[in-house]
Amino acid sequence: MPGFTVAIVGRPNVGKSTLFNRLLEQRKAIVDDISGVTRDRQYGIADWNGKTFNVIDTGGFVAQSEDIFEREIRKQVHIALEEANLLIFVCDTTTGITGQDEEMAHLLRRSPKPVLLVVNKVDNHERSLYATEFYSLGIDKTFFVSSISGSGTGELLDEIASYIPKAEETEGNEEEASLPKIAIIGQPNAGKSTLLNALIGQERTIVSDIPGTTRDTIHTHYKLFGKEFVLIDTAGLRKKKNVHEDLEFYSVIRAIRAMDEADVCLLLIDAQNGITAQDVNIFSLATRKGKGIVLLVNKWDIVEKETNSARDYEKEIKQKIAPFTDVPVIFVSAKEKTRIFQALEKALEVYDNHKRKIPTSQLNDILLKEIEHYPPPMSRGHSVKIKFVTQLHTHNPSFAFFANYPDAIKDPYKNFLENKLRDHFNFSGVPLRIFFRKK
Numbered sequence: 001m002p003g004f005t006v007a008i009v010g011r012p013n014v015g016k017s018t019l020f021n022r023l024l025e026q027r028k029a030i031v032d033d034i035s036g037v038t039r040d041r042q043y044g045i046a047d048w049n050g051k052t053f054n055v056i057d058t059g060g061f062v063a064q065s066e067d068i069f070e071r072e073i074r075k076q077v078h079i080a081l082e083e084a085n086l087l088i089f090v091c092d093t094t095t096g097i098t099g100q101d102e103e104m105a106h107l108l109r110r111s112p113k114p115v116l117l118v119v120n121k122v123d124n125h126e127r128s129l130y131a132t133e134f135y136s137l138g139i140d141k142t143f144f145v146s147s148i149s150g151s152g153t154g155e156l157l158d159e160i161a162s163y164i165p166k167a168e169e170t171e172g173n174e175e176e177a178s179l180p181k182i183a184i185i186g187q188p189n190a191g192k193s194t195l196l197n198a199l200i201g202q203e204r205t206i207v208s209d210i211p212g213t214t215r216d217t218i219h220t221h222y223k224l225f226g227k228e229f230v231l232i233d234t235a236g237l238r239k240k241k242n243v244h245e246d247l248e249f250y251s252v253i254r255a256i257r258a259m260d261e262a263d264v265c266l267l268l269i270d271a272q273n274g275i276t277a278q279d280v281n282i283f284s285l286a287t288r289k290g291k292g293i294v295l296l297v298n299k300w301d302i303v304e305k306e307t308n309s310a311r312d313y314e315k316e317i318k319q320k321i322a323p324f325t326d327v328p329v330i331f332v333s334a335k336e337k338t339r340i341f342q343a344l345e346k347a348l349e350v351y352d353n354h355k356r357k358i359p360t361s362q363l364n365d366i367l368l369k370e371i372e373h374y375p376p377p378m379s380r381g382h383s384v385k386i387k388f389v390t391q392l393h394t395h396n397p398s399f400a401f402f403a404n405y406p407d408a409i410k411d412p413y414k415n416f417l418e419n420k421l422r423d424h425f426n427f428s429g430v431p432l433r434i435f436f437r438k439k
Contacts, residue, residue, distance in 0.1 A: 271303045
């Protein structure tokens with residue numbers, strides 16, 4: 001399922017972050033993880049039994065002030081209930097059931113979403129006996145675990161995986177599946193809604209409105225520049241009660257889910273604020289998911305400019321997103337409708353780059369000459385030789401270089417090879433994967 005999302009909820013100090021780390025690290029199940037997208041929250045991608053899912057740790061989300069604690073924790077759970085596909089409710093056996101646990105359990109029992117109760121810190125027989133009191137919370141699926149040692153987490157991961165449909169069960173409309181999918185993502189108030197409204201307000205052929213697989217996400221089928229594509233709308237979905245303080249949490253969850261479905265992400269940056277740490281982390285997550293990216297600097301019309309403002313601004317952006325800097329940057333104004341169609345056109349170009357396949361003979365003719373001119377450094381007195389390169393049959397552009405000592409090739413030379421690939425072939429906006437294999 002695209003964007004299947006698991007949220008870890010619970011009061012502070014019950015071990016949510018430790019469980020988050022354990023779920024991603026168990027038996028090398030890590031696909032990727034990124035922390036600190038907003039404050040202390042962590043976002044990861046886990047893989048278990050061949051099924052991939054997003055994991056969100058809401059640790060640090062609840063304000064620690066006691067007088068507003070209950071209101072804050074209630075908001076946290078409401079957001080998770082709305083946005084996640086499955087919830088993991090974490091309690092602590094060493095403290096027993098607290099009033100806050102009971103209140104949260106009451107809220108979760110009324111949810112149509114599946115809820116798994118995890119009683120944490122169960123690391124000896126005595127604590128196993130104490131943990132049985134948590135059955136009184138009335139949640140059917142209960143797991144006794146020790147996040148630190150990993151005890152019980154395998155069974156928990158098996159249960160999570162059982163809720164994720166197989167790929168063939170969620171294929172959906174074949175015609176839509178074959179079209180480029182472009183998602184508009186970014187922080188709140190960066191201008192996502194304005195951009196979407198500007199695009200919809202223009203004259204175009206709207207073929208159909210297709211309800212998305214993700215709740216509240218609309219897939220709109222467009223025909224523009226003689227090309228058809230699907231625009232994934234994650235903007236304009238904030239009209240909910242008690243959302244004002246939590247726009248960042250909403251935006252990041254929806255950005256993650258939109259990324260899973262998209263081929264290319266239009267990441268909006270507020271020109272007045274510059275590229276922030278959260279922008280960089282959302283960019284990094286899209287990169288690690290292998291998505292094509294176009295950076296849009298929005299509200300450029302209200303920025304005071306000098307002769308080289310755009311050039312200097314782009315240079316600053318690329319310094320912050322390094323080492324992956326081969327990304328289109330377009331300065332737009334969604335409000336004034338400036339360059340918004342150029343942005344879509346560029347997104348379609350990046351989609352083509354993402355699908356690009358290079359013939360093996362062409363790869364070897366070009367890259368082996370570059371390698372001959374600048375060979376890999378020697379390793380322990382041995383000459384490292386790369387004899388063959390091929391593009392792998394993967395969804396994201398990936399290349400295998402066959403060498404006599406593949407483990408001896410380090411990141412600097414890997415970066416050199418990636419730069420040469422980009423010099424000779426147009427992969428602008430597309431993350432590349434490079435692997436070294438035994439000849």
